[in-house]
Structures are given as structure tokens and as C-alpha cells.
Amino acid sequence: MSSEINETRRRILDATAQSLVESRGRGAKMGEIAKAAGISRQAVYLHFASRSELLIAAFRHLGDSLDVKSRLAPSRTAKTGVERVERYIEFWGSYLPEIYGLAKALLIAQDTDAAAADAWRDRMVAMRDGCRAAIDALVADGMLADEWKRDEAIDAFMALLQVSNWEYLTQECGWTNERYIERMKKLAERSFVSWPGQSDIPGPRTASPGY
């Protein structure tokens, strides 16, 4: 019985995820989702109070089904900071395409719905843990470049991995996902890692520009 109601709920969540993946995050009206789940539009409201609540639940639901924990294992068990950063980017690069449709819908909903904004921010906080751990692993190895304060490096690493950057590079620039992963690794390493014996880059010299 309670499995019955969960069954419908699950069908709605799956239909939501599928509709959003297909539409690349665009559209996916309540009516379409309901149709895809094989129920009436109003019935959706018996399970979710609003569209954004549905989006949030669907995002969590998808996350659950993707087994994030074991996907993160290679990063968490990395032996060096550099490896941890690399593994984290590999994780993110393989995870992102799978959540993209839903993530995009949530990102769009953010603009009009405070609950969606909170939900997204909540996910980003979770992601930040991964980024923080990677940067801290660099710090522990003494390999975070001098120019970066830890917290700023975490911010910048998060920024690099923004959904919108992936979207831009893969959709607008035509990068494959593998290229994205590989280039992001290079970018992150060049940006954040100082290699032993590497003399510091003459950045400060140019601090007082001629205009």
C-alpha cells in the first residue's frame, strides 16, 4: 500500500527527470510530466506542492540513483593532492552530463523561485566539500601555489567547475566531454599546483601597469 503511493511518486520523479533530460532543462511543463508519468496533471499536485518542489525532489532522486558515493571513491582515496584534484574532476566530468537536464531546470527555476535557489545552493554546498577536500589535499602536500589563499582557491576551483562552464564548452564550443575533463585537469593543475623546484611566476612584477 505504502509501496503503491511511493510507486506513483517514483513514476513522477522518473518522468520529470526523463522529460528534463530530453528537453535539456527547457520546458517540461507540469502537464507534460504528468502525461509522461501516465497520470493527470492534478494528480501530480497530490504528491508535490509545486513545480519547484518537484524539481528539487527529482534532483535528489536522480542523485540517489547515481551512486555518487562510490563514484567519489577514487578521489577520496587518492594518495596525493594532485591526484585527488584529478580524480575529482573526473568524477565531476562524468557526473555532470547525467544531471545536466535537471540541474539546468533547477538553475532556471532559481531565477523565479526562492526554494529552488535554496535547493541549488544546498547542492553546491555539498559539492564544495569535495572541492575543499581536494584543495586541502594540495595544501597538505605543500603544493598549493603560493599565490592562492586556501579559501580563494576553493572558490576559484568551484567556479571552474560551474555547470555553465561545462555547458558553454560542450554546447557552444563543441568540446567532447573527455576533452572537457582533460582540459579542466590541465587548467586546475596549472592554476593551483606549484611543483617542487618550480620558480615562482613573475606575476607581481606587472602589478603596476602603465596606465
Next chain:
Amino acid sequence: MSSEINETRRRILDATAQSLVESRGRGAKMGEIAKAAGISRQAVYLHFASRSELLIAAFRHLGDSLDVKSRLAPSRTAKTGVERVERYIEFWGSYLPEIYGLAKALLIAQDTDAAAADAWRDRMVAMRDGCRAAIDALVADGMLADEWKRDEAIDAFMALLQVSNWEYLTQECGWTNERYIERMKKLAERSFVSWPGQSDIPGPRTASPGY
């Protein structure tokens, strides 16, 4: 007389820009814009066929008033590739906060309106010229890091400068605009510039990860 009709048009465009800057790109209904311009909602449609057409026109209008050309001069007249990159980031970092509200509205409109998407893409193409010139100046100095192909470096440079990254760092992370500019310069230099005598980073060594 024809200055009369342009006068109203200009008032609408200014009101649009102002409303959007104030609301950080959110909202700004046709009714509010009309009120801000001191005319009726319907009168706006006498000058612009749709909301997105208005947004596009307002964006161009704002761009015109900001004298982009002279702001770009320091970058265009830079003597070295590195300086050109720095000046370009300084330009962009001072320009972005001024267009942010409107840019954000256009970015949001993009999700439902093809014309807005085209308009935005058009602006990005223009911006790409600046990024290309900066990267090419590095290439000319022989200072683009070996790991980057020119075109990929341009893509990545563009990605770094995405509005969404600025938004994330300044709104979510609390960076000041000066910090954004300064850190972006560092990030870009570390990422793209190879300094004479700098030995290559042992990236390829880690190309076959252990999992």
C-alpha cells in the same frame, strides 16, 4: 519630430536598463518598464514588438553608452601578450558589473526565447574577438603554454570570463570586483602563459591514472 519618437524610445530603453540593473536581472515586467518610462504598457509595444526585442535593444543601447571602444584601448595597445591579457581582464572586470543586470535578463530570456539566445550569442562572438586577440598576442610572443592549442585556449579563456563565474564569485563567494579582476589575471596567467626558462609541468606523467 523624429527626435520626438526617438526620445520616447530612448526613455523606454533607459527605463529598461535601469529596472534591470535595480532588479539584478530578475523580473522587470513590461508594465513596470512602461511605468518607469512614464507611458502605458501598450505604448511600449508601439516601439518594440516583444519583450525580448526590447531586452536586446536595451542591451545594445547600454553598450553604446558605455564607450566600449575606448575602454578596450589599453588592451589593444598593450606591448606584450601578457599585458594584453591583463588589460583585457581589467576591461572585462570593469565592464561586467555595469552590464550585469541586463546581461542576466538576456541570459534568462535565452531559455525561452530564441531571438534572445541569438542576441546573446552575437555579443559573445564579439567578446570572442577580444579573447582571440589576447591569446594570439601570447602566441606571437611564443608564450602560450605548449599544452594549449590556440583555439582551445580561446575557448577556455572565454569560459573563465563567463558572466556566471563573475556572478558566482562576487554574489555567492563575496569577492569584491577588484579581487575578481586580480584573481582572474593570476588564473589566466598561470593557466595560459609559459614563462621563458620555465620547465614544463609534469602533467603527462599522470595521464594513465591508477583506476
Next chain:
DNA sequence: CTATCAATTGACACAGTGTCAATTGACATA
């Protein structure tokens, strides 16, 4: 046999965009 509960149908309120028609008021021309 009846109570319960998910789901259905159909109607409706609300916000926001975009359209249409009739009207006003200023200004120019004959």
C-alpha cells in the same frame, strides 16, 4: 456494506505577454 484514499474531471483564479479597436490630443498643412 462501508469507509478510505488515490486519482480523475472540469472549472476557476491569477500573473504575465501580446493583440485589437476605439478614442484623445497635439501638430502640420491646406
Next chain:
DNA sequence: TATGTCAATTGACACTGTGTCAATTGATAG
């Protein structure tokens, strides 16, 4: 002074999509 033009106004309306409400159906459990 009469006429035409044109920007702008008012008010009504169609359309889309979200969210609410009420009455009804149909299956299942006690």
C-alpha cells in the same frame, strides 16, 4: 477653420502556464 496624421491612451480580450477547489469514480481493506 477644417482635415489628416500620428503617438499615446484606455479597456477588453486571447493565450499560456501554475496552482486551487469540488464533486465524482473505483479499488481495496476491514
